[in-house]
Amino acid sequence: MKKLSLAFTVITIMAFTACKNDKKDMDANGDATDSIENAMDGNSQKASANVLNISLESKSNSTATGQITFTEENGMVRMEAKLNGLKPGMHAIHIHETADCTAADGASAGGHWNPTFEQHGKWGDAKGYHRGDIGNFEVNENGSGGISMQTDQWCIGCDDEKKNIVGKGMIVHEGTDDFVSQPSGDAGARVACGGIIQ
DSSP states (O other): OHHHHHHHHHHHHHHHHHHHHHHHHHHHHHHHHHHHHHHHHHHHHHHHSEEEEEEEEEOTTOOOEEEEEEEEETTEEEEEEEEESOOSEEEEEEEESOSOOOSTTSGGGOSBOOTTOOOOOSTTOTTOOOTTEEEEEEEOTTSOEEEEEEESSOBSSOSOTTTBOTTOEEEEESSOOOSOSTTTOSOOOEEEEEEOOO
16 A cells, blocks of 8 residues: 555656746747847837948038938838038038939039929928928038938938938038028038938
8 A cells, every 4th residue: 555655656756847847848839939029029119110321422622421210110210410520501402313422512403302393492391492401500610410301201312212321422512502592492412411321
């Protein structure tokens, strides 16, 4: 009888241990699954933001340079521009027709990007404005300045040619956009240029 009782105890202990190990395995697998799901969530969040960085080079014998970051997320594109080497005061910045910055004066970038064939004007003006009419920004005594804006009228590499900024050029001008003169706002020489290329 003692032998039978001992055998029953051993079997009970083995069964309990096996169940416990199964639970550990399930918990470990659950943790792994959670980790994979969390990693996938992180990747999908990263993939949802489309980021494009471009550099501006000096034109027209200027010392102007800069960096511009475009970030597209949830149907909105945010532009952050940081410029250096400019004369203090107000300067215009626009998106132009092509990413070609080969000309010494930046003329190879063409005119303002205007896929909707509007007249030149201040961004948001009811009378009309180009999709490339960003506007003016201020440069401090050290020659540095910046501008940011956000819009749903641009996209990065989408199929809508009225919104797609890829293949266009960024131009910084020596002067100020008056928002009136046609077709470009009488902003003066092109002092920096950068192609918007993926």
